[in-house]
Amino acid sequence: MAHDAHEIKGIGIYLKVFATLIVLTIVTVAVAQVNLGRLNTLIAMLIATAKALVVMIWFMHMNHESTLNRIVFGTAFIFALIFYGLTFMDVDTRINLQNLFINK
Amino acid sequence: MSTVSSGHTHAHHFESSQHEHKAGIHGVWLFLVTEILMFSGLFVAYAIFKGVYPEVFHEGHRYLDWRLGALNTVILLFSSLTMALSIHYIRVNKPKAAMINLLITIACGLGFMIVKYIEYNAKFHHGLYPGHFFTAHEHIEHKNLALFFSLYFCMTGLHGIHVLTGMGLIGWVAIRLKKGEFGPHHYTAVEGVGLFWHLVDLIWIYLFPLLYLVS
Amino acid sequence: MAHEHSTDYLHHGKGLWSWLTTLDHKRIGLMYMIAILTFFFFGGIFALLIRLELMHPGTQFMSPTVYNQVMTLHGTMMVFMVIIPGIPAFLGNFVLPIHLGAKDVAFPRLNLFSWYIFIAGALIAASAVVFGGVDTGWTFYTPYSIQTYKGTVFMVLGAFVMGFSSILTGLNFIVTVHKLRAPGMTMNRVPLFIWSIYSTAIIQVLATPVLAITLLLLVMERTLGIGFFDASLGGDPVLFQHFFWFYSHPAVYIMILPAMGIISELVVTFSRKVVFGYTAIAYSSIGIAAVSFLVWGHHMFVSGQSEFAGKIFSFITMLVGVPTAIKMFNWVSTMYKGSIRMDSPMLFAVGFMFLFAIGGVTGIFLATLSIDVHLHDTYFVVAHFHYVMVGGTLMALMGGIYYWFPKMFGKMFNETLARITFALIFLGFNITFFPQFIAGVQGMPRRYQDYIPEYEWLNRISTIGSWLIGAGFLLVLYVLIQGLRKGKPAGPNPWGAKTLEWTIPSPPPHENFTTTPVVSGGPYEYR
Known part of the structure; x- marks a missing residue:
């Protein structure tokens, strides 16, 4: 081959x-x-x-x-970052975050 | 339906064996994408909880021995080298050298798992089990330390399963190499398994500082 | 038909064993069909039972405990075992390689393996019934899912396993589209169905692994008490919802995108016209896939997510309307001045557009943060997603089944009866679900076995409608079986369609094409 x-x-x-x-x-x-x-x-x-x-x-x-495989692999990191970014956006902006987590 | 292996022929729906090789490797890259996204869930959980409880993570990492972590890092990096070398030797038609390198890679994986076993045992000895089984409540400073160890065990556990899977896969290609199924122009499976093994290394490269070196 | 150069795929091997070990994408597609229709039958029975119980307030024949379980089974089966695999794994498997001019998918063994994983996952999920049942709804929200019946673990593991089937199918399709297109078949010449299945596959590969880890963590949460999603252990239940919806919102597009692909095919074929805005429809599929990853928080407006995040997610969600509307306009423009033939597949396509428009627009209502606070967890939401999932996906699936049935089996079904099935399903659907919009706006909460008497008349109408849908689908079954047994030979191209599958005999030969086709133009060259 x-x-x-x-x-x-x-x-x-x-x-x-x-x-x-x-x-x-x-x-x-x-x-x-x-x-x-x-x-x-x-x-x-x-x-x-x-x-x-x-x-x-x-x-x-x-x-x-190949460029295709580079794009494919890069996509994984982009979407992992989206996952983190938008989740973080919520957690970071919750009011009184410290109080939400009990047993602190 | 023709077969892929010994005769170096290609499956009926491909034009050539090169065509088949490219499709196979492309599939492997896509598979690696799914692996990264699966691990991303754990990394996101890590990042979120580290943001909320930095002091718990600081306390947690003191229970981990960075020397063992560093040792495992070196072992895995070395195994990545031997994996890359074995593919190189197949391509220059030196199956024996390739075989030796594959076996070293498996041995490294085994070494990694032994170190992991020693580490896990030390944790268990101190009652630092995941979740419900966590029993070290008396001498810890922060109440949620169990959460750190849940993360530690989930992340290293899932990674460990991948190391074991990788060892199995390398064993499989080693057997096929022994049977003479690979040659300079025919090594799709080895290359695919190699990519998987490097990914396992890649994930550890991030796990090591995150778990052992956080301050 | 029978004596072509090579035998057709239905007769290429004999006996059950030749099916269970087949690597032929067409046969695997049909194996998915059998599995999915079976699950659909049970899911449908559960739906009818739910409606029967809700016909009057108070308990009819199901206690609240049983009701919660039946509702959960209906939801999980319909989502994970019917709608998600429905179009891609069944019609996608059958049609995709032929549409591309390929002999098979890129990895035929993996394709068969995916089917077995799917069946294994379905069996594990079904075993939940034996191990105490599940009553969490299909979303498995923590902390309830950590505390309730043991069966939850099996259902969750089943969904986890079926997720791998979905991932591998998506991976297989992506490689097939990238690497196995016939000579001359550039990406700008592939049929629009391919574009939608391709976009779906991208979502399957990118989102489903996150579902896998989420469900795995849920299982760990139950067995080890790892605490990620348990506030009493320092975790965050809302984090579970982030994890879950990172997959499950894109999964909504796994469900609808393939349906849109079928509609594109049907609209073009039965309008006898070159598709209007090929590029726009094609790229809007990719657009929907991309945006779908950015909007999951709209499921969490009242779940304790921050207000700021709610506003951002609300805004981004509105963007989904853009590529969706682009598709709608292009379909309508394709029909404009076309020589429209209202055969049964086209009836379902037009029905889709009508119902999906309602489902989509009510989606915009729900995306609006302030309105959602009132409508969240009411029957308005139930009506909305049934308009999209049933009115959208299932209508398209039915249209697709009628459209490709002659290709699959080489026989025609009874057209008159098929049109009657459309009338029954379409009418029954609207009678069932439109009243639920009204009940929802009036505040009737979803997921309960009981309700106050004020909602009774709406529920009674809804239940009567559900019988019409049930009758409609039973008649579909009859039409298909009768067509299979006594149908007239269909010939290679009964609809006068232009895509590649209609250039080969019906049923297609084992290797699809005796000579690899060479493509020199777009997919829909009428005139």
């Missing part, structure tokens, strides 16, 4: 990708040890997203994937 427009390169790229992921893991653990308040979660999420992108682009071969 097939195919694949992209030519086969060596395994070097995979090793580099793995090294990058390990470095990013170390960074995220290191940053978590420092208390930066709210920034901590933000930074952790940014690093996680960077790692996720690296996995998607090189391990999952997004760089050679």
Whole structure:
């Protein structure tokens, strides 16, 4: 069967990708040890997203994937964000939110 | 009805095996979409409850050992590497190297589950069970700590089920590889399983900081 | 018909086993038909029982406890086992690959597997009756669903399993549409039915996984007490409604979009005219699918959701009216100056437009925040969604069944009787549900077994109407069986339609096309 427009390169790229992921893991653990308040979660999420992108682009071969499949995969994140966004919109704007949650 | 496998022929409703390959991989991507949206429910629950009870999450994460979480992160990242390598070796027609990498991937999955088992056991030992079974009420600071552990067990549990499923699938393609069903131009199933395995890794990449590193 | 180059799909293998192991999308479609019609029969019986109980105030023959269970069974069966799979899994399976000029769907094994999952899920759901019953209504709202009968768990698990069938069918259809179109069949040339099934499939793939996790969490809530949806454990019951409606509102469009696709086909064929505004109808399907994910909060205006969220959701909900109205206008414009033939499928199409317009416009009433506060949980809502689900989806399904029946079995049914079934269903439907609008505006709450005597006359009319609908559907069954046994040969194209399925013999050969068709123009080239 097939195919694949992209030519086969060596395994070097995979090793580099793995090294990058390990470095990013170390960074995220290191940053978590420092208390930066709210920034901590933000930074952790940014690093996680960077790692996720690296996995998607090189391990999952997004760089050679068809536009259609890129759109398909991207759609998942867009709709997950819609799910979160509109739910958050409600929870965030409820009056006396603290009182709604008993046993606080 | 012709078959997909050994003869490298394609099913009757496709024009060519390449056509079939593309359709198969497209189906896998769509399947990954459904996986992400299924997990999104748990992530939304996490985000909403973290917004309402930040202090509960802070207390909860202190019961989790980030070193074990980090170890599991490294294990999964490494397994993603070996998975990618096995596909590479199939494409350059080195089935033996591919096989070794598939087996390492399965071993990593097993390692991940063992670490998970150790972690779960430690939680259970302290009475940190999910929901009703939560018994550690005496020495906790916040009343709703059980909610954090419900989330923890739901998220890591569903993820763990995916790890086990992935291991099963990799085992399945390893058996098919052994039978010589894959070659440089014929590896749709391995690529599909690989994508699934990377997705399992992807979800863990987010679970690790959210559960173990929240402050 | 019988002796073509290859045998037709009905005779391509013999015996029950050849059906249960078939990979042919046409046979799988018919297997869905049998399952869905069976569930529809039971769901319909429950509906008639409900109406009979409500004919007079007070208890007739069902205690409130039994009534709640029968109402729940009616709701869950009709939603999860009839209307959601109804058009996509049954007619979609049969028609979609042929419409595209393909020999089968992309993954035939997965397609058969989906049918088995559907049946398994239905059986699990039905087992709820044995394990104590369910009385939550089809929405399984927490906290009640956490506390009530054990049967709830089985019903919820059943819906969970059937959800996977829906996901896999949607996935299969999307890949089929993307990858298996015949040469020359560009996306701008596929029939409008495909566009609607395609949009539906997108919703199925994007929304149903959220239902899966929601129902799973509900089961965990009952078995482990995880507390996400339980306020006494720090959770939030309203969060359940967010989760549930993130799926279930788009699911409403899983139910109606395929119906719109059938109407597009019927209107064009029986008006003998090129469709007016192909692009508008096609893209409005996608538009409806997209907007459907942004409006779920309109089910929660009085559920403790924030006022701000209510206003936003109310506003966005109004937007759904735009693509829907676009479709309506285009259908009417297609009929304008066409050579309209009022055969039975077209009767159902016109009936659809009439009833769906009422259902849609009352939807706009309910989307208006201030009005909904008064009408919420009254019979107005019941009437509204029955106008959409029955007046819309089921009317279209009936039209579709009559339209494709000759293609499926190669035989014609009795046209006169078919028109009588339309008259019975259409009249019966309006007699049943229009009074419920009035009862709702007057404040009659839904879901109760009893009501105050002031509403009796409306309920009595409604119950009498339900008998007409029941008679109508029984007659449909007779018409179909009689057509199957004694119908005259239909020939390849009894309606003079232009899409690809009418270019092949009836019933179609096993592989649909002996030679792959090459498409050189739009789907509806009259003149």
